[in-house]
Amino acid sequence: MHEIRWHGRGGQGAVTSAKLLADAAFRSGFEGVTSQPSFGAERRGAPITASSRLAHEPIRVLSQVTAPDIVVVLDDSLLGVAKATAGMRPGGTIIVNTTKSVAELGLGGDIRVVTSDVTGAAQAVDLIVGGQPMVSTAILGAFAAATGLITMAGVEAAIGKAFKGTAASKNIEAAKIAYECTRA
Amino acid sequence: MATQKTLAVTGNVLVAEAMRQCAPDVMGAYPITPQTTIVEEFAKFVANGRVHTEYVTVESEHSAMSACVGASAAGARVMTATSSQGLALMWEELYIAAGMRLPIVMANANRALSAPINIHCDHSDIMGARDAGWIVLFAETAQEAYDNTIMAVRIAEHPDVMLPVMTCLDGFITTHSIDRAQIMDDETVKAFVGDYKPENALLDTDNPVSHGNFAGLGGPYFEFKRAQRNAIDRSAAVIESVGAEWSKICERPFGMVEGWGMEDAELAIVAIGSTAGNARHVARELRAQGVRVGVLKVRCFRPFPFADIAEALAGCKAVAVLDRSESFGAEGGPLFLEVRSALYDRAERPAMVNYIYGLGGSDVKLELLRQVYSDLSDLADGASTPGRLVYLGAR
Numbered sequence: 001m002h003e004i005r006w007h008g009r010g011g012q013g014a015v016t017s018a019k020l021l022a023d024a025a026f027r028s029g030f031e032g033v034t035s036q037p038s039f040g041a042e043r044r045g046a047p048i049t050a051s052s053r054l055a056h057e058p059i060r061v062l063s064q065v066t067a068p069d070i071v072v073v074l075d076d077s078l079l080g081v082a083k084a085t086a087g088m089r090p091g092g093t094i095i096v097n098t099t100k101s102v103a104e105l106g107l108g109g110d111i112r113v114v115t116s117d118v119t120g121a122a123q124a125v126d127l128i129v130g131g132q133p134m135v136s137t138a139i140l141g142a143f144a145a146a147t148g149l150i151t152m153a154g155v156e157a158a159i160g161k162a163f164k165g166t167a168a169s170k171n172i173e174a175a176k177i178a179y180e181c182t183r184a
Numbered sequence: 185m186a187t188q189k190t191l192a193v194t195g196n197v198l199v200a201e202a203m204r205q206c207a208p209d210v211m212g213a214y215p216i217t218p219q220t221t222i223v224e225e226f227a228k229f230v231a232n233g234r235v236h237t238e239y240v241t242v243e244s245e246h247s248a249m250s251a252c253v254g255a256s257a258a259g260a261r262v263m264t265a266t267s268s269q270g271l272a273l274m275w276e277e278l279y280i281a282a283g284m285r286l287p288i289v290m291a292n293a294n295r296a297l298s299a300p301i302n303i304h305c306d307h308s309d310i311m312g313a314r315d316a317g318w319i320v321l322f323a324e325t326a327q328e329a330y331d332n333t334i335m336a337v338r339i340a341e342h343p344d345v346m347l348p349v350m351t352c353l354d355g356f357i358t359t360h361s362i363d364r365a366q367i368m369d370d371e372t373v374k375a376f377v378g379d380y381k382p383e384n385a386l387l388d389t390d391n392p393v394s395h396g397n398f399a400g401l402g403g404p405y406f407e408f409k410r411a412q413r414n415a416i417d418r419s420a421a422v423i424e425s426v427g428a429e430w431s432k433i434c435e436r437p438f439g440m441v442e443g444w445g446m447e448d449a450e451l452a453i454v455a456i457g458s459t460a461g462n463a464r465h466v467a468r469e470l471r472a473q474g475v476r477v478g479v480l481k482v483r484c485f486r487p488f489p490f491a492d493i494a495e496a497l498a499g500c501k502a503v504a505v506l507d508r509s510e511s512f513g514a515e516g517g518p519l520f521l522e523v524r525s526a527l528y529d530r531a532e533r534p535a536m537v538n539y540i541y542g543l544g545g546s547d548v549k550l551e552l553l554r555q556v557y558s559d560l561s562d563l564a565d566g567a568s569t570p571g572r573l574v575y576l577g578a579r
Contacts, residue, residue, distance in 0.1 A: 019194075022362035026192035033192050036361035039303065058364070060325070060461030062357050064547050 001055040008074035011044040013136025018050035028154035032059035116142035121177035141175035145182035188366040195326035195358040200225030202333035205373035209260035212251030222265040245270035249277035256286035259385025268295035282317025287340030288348040295355035304545020307509040320486040327365040329353040354458040440489035449478025451560040455506040466553040490526040500534040501564035541576035
């Protein structure tokens with residue numbers, strides 16, 4: 001079973017990402033998928049987390065993920081405040097939305113660090129709402145590239161179900177760009 | 185031919201789909217916090233013409249249940265959903281719905297009650313209303329919440345029952361988590377629930393009746409209450425038979441209780457709702473190490489399946505009952521009181537501990553459940569006792 005923890009900021013769409021991941025994983029052949037948000041005081045900008053689990057058998061554990069093998073960080077400014085690597089399993093993967101390089105991030109420990117300029121991907125297709133680049137869909141491209149657990153076809157289908165028309169095509173395009181710019 | 189589609193979906197969406205398929209005539213709802221997206225999703229179905237329900241938006245949860253009571257007495261099939269403080273505000277009307285024998289079906293997203301303010305999962309809301317006369321079903325998963333909603337219509341409207349049914353699912357856990365689940369085709373559900381033919385509809389002007397009359401001063405109030413008691417006792421057989429019938433169509437098992445490893449378990453956890461899944465996960469680990477552990481999940485809380493529970497637990501050495509709500513000043517939480525009572529007439533009874541856990545969404549981590557089994561093992565060996573009532577994982 002793969003256990004994933006999401007770190008984002010209120011309004012950034014980590015909960016949407018977690019739900020889309022579940023749908024994309026289901027479409028990529030996982031029989032067991034769950035994604036659960038961790039709701040709190042829903043302030044814009046406040047650090048939030050969400051949990052996802054993927055497996056090839058039904059999953060019945062619904063507690064928050066505390067020992068993730070994959071961590072996704074939607075905003076690199078969270079690395080300083082949210083203890084994103086806390087509890088990570090040895091050899092686990094952390095995927096960070098950043099313009100910095102792996103070396104510049106300087107994350108220590110027995111973990112694999114993967115970067116992707118997801119914000120840049122959203123900006124490239126003008127995926128901006130209320131002045132904010134929307135990273136919640138494009139991050140799935142980085143997730144697919146970094147882990148290989150979900151396919152881009154699954155990502156496109158999940159986004160296509162959640163959004164309609166131009167919104168769907170822009171979000172899919174951003175996910176493809178994020179996929180291409182993912183670096184380990 | 186029944187056909188099912190598999191989806192990755194939240195519990196709320198799946199319950200709304202079930203309600204759409206059951207096609208109520210009226211839904212009275214207060215669509216603001218504390219509500220669920222069940223009524224939001226359902227409002228979309230109405231707006232998009234996918235279901236022809238009279239959707240009545242009201243000014244409070246108290247009015248929501250009042251509207252449901254009125255519509256149901258008029259002869260309509262009525263459904264709604266609520267949560268937390270909303271259910272608390274409905275309290276007065278809950279008793280009226282049951283006393284007037286109205287087959288209303290309501291989903292409740294189990295969430296904590298203030299104070300302090302909290303929006304997360306526990307069972308305080310429904311346990312406060314457990315004596316209102318409603319049939320109460322619990323779901324562990326989105327799938328069970330879906331199945332319970334469909335079965336609830338048949339149970340509520342059954343002539344031997346005629347009582348409201350509440351279908352509970354864990355707030356923010358089962359309601360908001362995406363999970364894999366199957367949805368039945370519309371025609372099969374429509375055929376299963378059938379049309380509602382009310383027996384004493386207020387709007388049947390050829391056969392005028394009145395509902396909810398004054399029955400004091402030597403009137404039949406007392407006998408009405410006995411009739412309610414008889415009806416909810418009778419409902420057990422109806423729940424079993426409707427469950428068996430739906431189970432055959434959807435090919436998923438249904439029972440008032442669901443045991444895992446209970447055939448030869450020495451140490452058992454009794455739980456309601458999503459926690460049962462976490463407990464089974466830990467029980468599997470321990471079974472792999474050769475420890476004889478089991479999990480007993482209670483799917484129906486009212487009527488309470490005393491005989492099934494006594495039968496399942498009588499052979500155990502030690503039992504932990506997990507309560508996600510308090511009954512302050514009582515011997516233990518509501519589930520503990522019932523389970524303990526169920527075993528009173530047995531010659532052999534297991535040692536029992538009550539764990540209060542997960543209040544206000546306090547996370548039910550697997551290590552907490554490992555601790556429960558470890559406590560039970562010590563209790564069974566006579567090594568030590570954790571005490572009668574334990575606040576599991578409290579700092």
